[in-house]
Amino acid sequence: MEQLYPMIMKLHGKKVVIVGGGQIALRKAKGLAGTGAAITVISPRILKELEQLHDVAWKQKEFEEKDIEGAHLIFAATSNKSINKNVCACADDFQWVNDISDSENSSFITPAIVRREKFILTISTSGASPILAKKLKQELEERYDDQMGELVNAYEKRRNKK
Numbered sequence: 001m002e003q004l005y006p007m008i009m010k011l012h013g014k015k016v017v018i019v020g021g022g023q024i025a026l027r028k029a030k031g032l033a034g035t036g037a038a039i040t041v042i043s044p045r046i047l048k049e050l051e052q053l054h055d056v057a058w059k060q061k062e063f064e065e066k067d068i069e070g071a072h073l074i075f076a077a078t079s080n081k082s083i084n085k086n087v088c089a090c091a092d093d094f095q096w097v098n099d100i101s102d103s104e105n106s107s108f109i110t111p112a113i114v115r116r117e118k119f120i121l122t123i124s125t126s127g128a129s130p131i132l133a134k135k136l137k138q139e140l141e142e143r144y145d146d147q148m149g150e151l152v153n154a155y156e157k158r159r160n161k162k
């Protein structure tokens with residue numbers, strides 16, 4: 001397998017489309033909350049909590065190719081593998097697409113995250129075992145508590161004084 005390449009992205013104003021409105025779509029949308037991305041959810045049905053998230057616009061419909069026009073990031077997040085596959089097939093080469101049901105089909109995958117203000121720790125198993133990534137995250141959450149955010153702020157202040 002070729003190596004995957006991790007990045008920390010600025011998503012302010014970027015168009016993100018999530019196809020599907022269930023539990024996993026909700027988790028992906030929560031992960032995007034606060035980034036300033038413009039999130040559109042395409043799904044006939046949607047969880048109340050997802051509909052109520054800031055920055056989320058819901059289009060109540062089944063997926064069609066035109067729904068992902070102009071999207072920077074796409075999440076194929078339905079419970080139907082063949083629909084997810086079709087979403088990926090409809091994406092242009094330059095669009096980044098995540099199939100929640102098939103990492104092989106995805107051009108990017110999402111890591112587990114420990115976030116303490118500006119401190120961000122991402123954990124990935126390259127798709128091999130998401131549950132292990134989650135377990136390691138839980139361990140690291142104990143090691144890196146809120147003080148880590150404060151430490152980064154203090155270092156930033158010191159850096160800006162120079």
Ligand SMILES: C[C@@]1(CC(=O)O)C2=NC(=C\c3[nH]c(c(CCC(=O)O)c3CC(=O)O)Cc3[nH]c(c(CC(=O)O)c3CCC(=O)O)/C=C3\N/C(=C\2)[C@@H](CCC(=O)O)[C@]3(C)CC(=O)O)/[C@H]1CCC(=O)O
Nearest residue numbers: 101102103109110111112124125126127129130131133134
């Ligand atoms: C880390 C985390 C981040 C997040 O989602 O934000 C994440 N999965 C999480 C949880 C989780 N996922 C699954 C379970 C059920 C237990 C199990 O089956 O093991 C649980 C546990 C739970 O839900 O508690 C099942 C599962 N996941 C994927 C497949 C399909 C496949 O493997 O192809 C299947 C089988 C579906 C099926 O069988 O049909 C695929 C992906 N999941 C990824 C990320 C990407 C790889 C990450 C990496 O390893 O680098 C990747 C490739 C794509 C993507 O989604 O980006 C998040 C932890 C959230 C947290 O931090 O709390």
Ligand SMILES: NC(=O)c1ccc[n+]([C@@H]2O[C@H](COP(=O)([O-])OP(=O)(O)OC[C@H]3O[C@@H](n4cnc5c(N)ncnc54)[C@H](O)[C@@H]3O)[C@@H](O)[C@H]2O)c1
Nearest residue numbers: 020021022023024025042043044045062063078079100101
């Ligand atoms: N990546 C991960 O972390 C992870 C974790 C667990 C499971 N999974 C995968 O996710 C799937 C379950 O996802 P869920 O729990 O969110 O399912 P869910 O049943 O809660 O939600 C599915 C959503 O897809 C929508 N949908 C169905 N057909 C559609 C269409 N044609 N166009 C648009 N939307 C459509 C439904 O309305 C619903 O909102 C599993 O099948 C498994 O493959 C992924």
